[in-house]
Amino acid sequence: MATVQIKFLGVDDYDSVAALNHRVVARGDGFVSRLDPGVLSGVLARATGFAVGATSAGELVGYRLVQLPRSADDLLDNRAYRGFPELGDLRFVARFAGVVVAPRARRQRLGSTLCEVALATLRARGILRVITTCHPANAYSLRMLQGLGFEVVGTGATAAGHARCLLSARVHEEARADG
């Protein structure tokens, strides 16, 4: 594969992200569902989060979406998210809201790199914890997330009834009460 570039995505990337998402949904990979247009637009506009992408020869070959919830209602499939043990002050919590690497670009650490760039960005913003969900049978994604420091903290289900593992990772050490 040609050289890969990692960059923050913007509103102009909407169609490329949606197309890559649709391709993976059509293949049935990872039990990924179609992206909600409102969530995708908000993230790409940097109004409700941000997105990191990977391009190769001008084509999008990977994305990682990050949502910064302002309230519990902002957590899209919040039925699954209700299972999280105390989320605390949501100003310090981010949600990993979708990651996809194009089949031909997989297993080259692209997914991990996109997540690492997102985690570094969140760390710089003072975020303490990142949460996400994943289908329990999505072994590749679970392994990737665990390799990045995520731990399974419970199980849940989406509003559509699909099973989900609930995962959480510390970005920063929590501020210590004793200073």
Ligand SMILES: CC(C)(COP(=O)(O)OP(=O)(O)OC[C@H]1O[C@@H](n2cnc3c(N)ncnc32)[C@H](O)[C@@H]1OP(=O)(O)O)[C@@H](O)C(=O)NCCC(=O)NCCS
């Ligand atoms: C999950 C996904 C994003 C991983 O992307 P990737 O760039 O291939 O992942 P990486 O190369 O960074 O792999 C990181 C680790 O995950 C595990 N892993 C990923 N793909 C794997 C595979 N095909 N076989 C075995 N282990 C795999 C390995 O532990 C790997 O580390 P290693 O290569 O050092 O052994 C990609 O497979 C994908 O797009 N899947 C479909 C969409 C999806 O499932 N999204 C997640 C929804 S929760």
